[in-house]
Amino acid sequence: MGRSRPGLLTEKGVTLDAGALIAVERGSRQLASLLGRARIRGTAAAVPAAVVAQVWRDGRRQSRLAQFLGSRHCEVVPLDAAAARIAGHLCAISGTSDVVDASVVVVARQRGHRVVTSDPDDLRRLDPRLELVIV
Numbered sequence: 001m002g003r004s005r006p007g008l009l010t011e012k013g014v015t016l017d018a019g020a021l022i023a024v025e026r027g028s029r030q031l032a033s034l035l036g037r038a039r040i041r042g043t044a045a046a047v048p049a050a051v052v053a054q055v056w057r058d059g060r061r062q063s064r065l066a067q068f069l070g071s072r073h074c075e076v077v078p079l080d081a082a083a084a085r086i087a088g089h090l091c092a093i094s095g096t097s098d099v100v101d102a103s104v105v106v107v108a109r110q111r112g113h114r115v116v117t118s119d120p121d122d123l124r125r126l127d128p129r130l131e132l133v134i135v
Contacts, residue, residue: 014038014133015046015108018100019118021055023135025065031135034116035073044075046111048103052076077107094126102126 014034016024023031038045052069059066068074079087087102096102105126108115114131117123123130 012131013043013046013111013113014116015048015104015111015113016051017104017115017117017119017123018051018054020116020135021047021051021065023118024068025055025062027064028135031116034133034135035068039073044073045116046075046077046107046113048100048107049076049078050100050103054100079103083107083110090126096122096125098122105130 020031024035035045047069055065056062069076083103083106084099086106087099090102090105091097091099101122104115104117105123107113108130109127114133115123116133116135118135120132120134123132
């Protein structure tokens with residue numbers, strides 16, 4: 001798993017975690033390129049709503065992030081009751097407590113996505129088979 005080949009990054013679509021959203025906010029060229037390829041393929045990036053809550057502070061200072069989250073190329077995915085139960089169960093079986101990371105895994109699994117992250121270790125604890133793109 002680990003890093004994927006650049007040409008394959010967007011074939012399945014991508015789900016972004018908090019580190020990836022911070023990279024969007026900071027203007028990461030690597031992430032902009034990845035998201036650009038996703039747009040060309042017609043796939044939206046998925047972002048769990050809990051991840052938005054983890055990163056969002058002040059829209060006046062986070063204009064890049066606000067623009068991305070409001071674009072048609074980004075789907076902010078709510079955490080419904082069923083997904084919340086799955087995330088909680090993932091935390092229980094992996095011995096972790098980060099429900100935000102667990103929600104990233106749930107969204108990625110539901111959509112068959114790779115996960116764009118800057119912190120692969122916690123996600124691997126939740127799902128060692130998850131395909132990760134490290135930024």
